[in-house]
Amino acid sequence: MKCESCGKQTEEGWSVCPSCGHSAGVSEAVLAVPGDVARGVANASVEVATTVVKATEHAAQDVADAGKQLGRETEKVVTSVGDELKPNAPPAAPKP
Numbered sequence: 001m002k003c004e005s006c007g008k009q010t011e012e013g014w015s016v017c018p019s020c021g022h023s024a025g026v027s028e029a030v031l032a033v034p035g036d037v038a039r040g041v042a043n044a045s046v047e048v049a050t051t052v053v054k055a056t057e058h059a060a061q062d063v064a065d066a067g068k069q070l071g072r073e074t075e076k077v078v079t080s081v082g083d084e085l086k087p088n089a090p091p092a093a094p095k096p
């Protein structure tokens with residue numbers, strides 16, 4: 001592979017050019033995010049929201065709720081992408 005930006009040779013699978021930092025194949029990298037990474041992102045969002053609640057007062061609760069919601073949405077989106085990438089499950093056995 002070759003960097004689109006600076007033209008230097010990059011290894012297959014690299015998402016960022018080590019020479020100039022140009023991102024290559026970002027969409028591929030995003031599609032390859034496994035579900036547990038998505039859950040990590042979701043959990044991190046909840047953690048941040050929880051920290052905000054501890055650090056501030058009532059108003060922070062709204063921020064926390066929004067953060068938790070964001071975490072759930074992120075997990076949903078990436079999980080659905082992951083499901084699409086999975087090979088098709090064998091057809092269910094017909095019921096007698």
Ligand SMILES: [Zn+2]
Binds near residue numbers: 018020021
């Ligand atoms: Zn480059």
